[in-house]
Structures are given as structure tokens and as C-alpha cells.
Amino acid sequence: MSKHVLFDFDGTLVDSRALLVKLYNEIAEENRFRKIRNSDLVMLRSLSISERVHWLGVPALQIPKLILTGRRRYQDNLRFLQVVPGMKEVIGRLASSGHKISILSSNSTSNIKQLLKQNRMDSAFDEVVSAKHLHGKHHSIKSIMKRWGVPASRIVYVGDELRDIEACKKLGVPIIAVTWGYDAPSLLRRGNPDYLVNAPGELLHTLQTLTT
Known part of the structure; x- marks a missing residue:
């Protein structure tokens, strides 16, 4: 799992x-x-x-x-930025269950860490990684897998864009695509994600199924 x-x-x-x-x-x-x-x-x-x-x-x-x-x-x-309603609770539940939770983003680590800190979420994450290239997220995921010493089957990625799905497909990493982000549900379906969820509560349920 x-x-x-x-x-x-x-x-x-x-x-x-x-x-x-x-x-x-x-x-x-x-x-x-x-x-x-x-x-x-x-x-x-x-x-x-x-x-x-x-x-x-x-x-x-x-x-x-x-x-x-x-x-x-x-x-x-x-x-001025706000955490997506319900996501703070999702992260809290996962962290309290003892799972390793990290962030991989095209944003800078300093931006991410500052926003996590102002929302009192910084202690929940083990690592924050900035992807170096707009279309090269699979390289960053592969590097993380190597550093953690885990196979693709031991990771699940949560993202909101078609490029997230494409990166995970290249590596065989299971991906949960969320529909409240940047890409429309129709575009996400084009990438054939392993799971497609429409609300944070549905995401938490899917993650709990995959990680227990």
C-alpha cells in the first residue's frame, strides 16, 4: 500500500x-x-x-x-492567499495518522514554506521540493523516489493538472487528480488519472483507502 x-x-x-x-x-x-x-x-x-x-x-x-x-x-x-477550504483538515488527519507527507511544486520552496507557516501547517510536511522545469515534474518525482528509497507503488501523488498526471504515468506512480484546481475535469480525464475527486472529503476517503 x-x-x-x-x-x-x-x-x-x-x-x-x-x-x-x-x-x-x-x-x-x-x-x-x-x-x-x-x-x-x-x-x-x-x-x-x-x-x-x-x-x-x-x-x-x-x-x-x-x-x-x-x-x-x-x-x-x-x-492574500487562502488554503482550499477543507484541505487543512485533510492534511491534519493524514499527519496525525503518521504518514509521510511532502510537497512537490513548480512554485519556490520559500513561497510554499512561508504560506504553510502563516497557516500553521508547516509541521505537517516532511519535505518541500521545487520542481525545476515546467514540463519536467517526472524528473523531480523520480529524484524523490530515489532519495526516499521507495518504488512507485509506495507513493501516491495528489495534483490538479494534466501535467501532474502525465508525469506520474511516466513513472507508474498512482495519482489522485482534484477537480477544484487549475485544469478542468474534462482535461484531467484526458490524462486518465487513477482517481478523480471533486471535494477534499472525497480526497481524504480515497487517501485513507490507499494508505491503510
């Missing part, structure tokens, strides 16, 4: 969609990229990351620089 639970951060644990759209639009205005309107959000949730980048017209070579700029501005707005 899986005993190590690896969580994504933005969209899965923290509701940061509105902030990221705001920060992107600030950067888009400065660089004359296509801005995101509220009426675009439903459509964008149904697109993969590469499809979104193409729709927005962002040059691929500028993406690393834009990510660094976005992370810095994100840090300035941490006080």
Missing part, C-alpha cells in the same frame, strides 16, 4: 488562481502579451499548458524569466 503522499501546491492545497491571473496580466501588460479576461478562464482551464502558452502568444524563450518574475511578485502577495 502507498504510504508516502506527495502533494502539488498551487490549485491543490492553495487557491491561487485569481492571484496568478492578476500577476500574469501585470507581466503581460509590461511585455505586450495577450491578457486574460474573466470570460477566458473557463476556456483556458480546458487547455494544456502548451496550448495556453500558444493561445497567449508568449515566446517560449521568455518563459523561464517570466516564471522568476512571477515567483517574486507571488511572494509579495502571500498574505
Whole structure:
């Protein structure tokens, strides 16, 4: 049975969609990229990351620089972010059961740790890891597996994006996809996740089934 639970951060644990759209639009205005309107959000949730980048017209070579700029501005707005309702309880229940819980995210470790601390959740997690590449999460998961000395069958990943599913599929890691994050349920189903859940309570039940 899986005993190590690896969580994504933005969209899965923290509701940061509105902030990221705001920060992107600030950067888009400065660089004359296509801005995101509220009426675009439903459509964008149904697109993969590469499809979104193409729709927005962002040059691929500028993406690393834009990510660094976005992370810095994100840090300035941490006080406005909220944990997804119900997820604090999920983490608390898992931690009290003695499971190893960690975070793997494209966000920076400093941003994640600061937000966990301000929500008094920092003691629940064993490790916070920042994925180095936008499309290379499977490399980070593989590195974590090697460091922990565990096979794919001993880990379960919880994420909200198609790229999370694709990364786990490459390694044979079971994945629970949550529908309240960045990607639409229809896009998540395209990746054929092992489990698809619609609420934190359903996530907790699935995790308890997998980890006991």
C-alpha cells in the first residue's frame, strides 16, 4: 500500500488562481502579451499548458524569466492567499495518522514554506521540493523516489493538472487528480488519472483507502 503522499501546491492545497491571473496580466501588460479576461478562464482551464502558452502568444524563450518574475511578485502577495477550504483538515488527519507527507511544486520552496507557516501547517510536511522545469515534474518525482528509497507503488501523488498526471504515468506512480484546481475535469480525464475527486472529503476517503 502507498504510504508516502506527495502533494502539488498551487490549485491543490492553495487557491491561487485569481492571484496568478492578476500577476500574469501585470507581466503581460509590461511585455505586450495577450491578457486574460474573466470570460477566458473557463476556456483556458480546458487547455494544456502548451496550448495556453500558444493561445497567449508568449515566446517560449521568455518563459523561464517570466516564471522568476512571477515567483517574486507571488511572494509579495502571500498574505492574500487562502488554503482550499477543507484541505487543512485533510492534511491534519493524514499527519496525525503518521504518514509521510511532502510537497512537490513548480512554485519556490520559500513561497510554499512561508504560506504553510502563516497557516500553521508547516509541521505537517516532511519535505518541500521545487520542481525545476515546467514540463519536467517526472524528473523531480523520480529524484524523490530515489532519495526516499521507495518504488512507485509506495507513493501516491495528489495534483490538479494534466501535467501532474502525465508525469506520474511516466513513472507508474498512482495519482489522485482534484477537480477544484487549475485544469478542468474534462482535461484531467484526458490524462486518465487513477482517481478523480471533486471535494477534499472525497480526497481524504480515497487517501485513507490507499494508505491503510
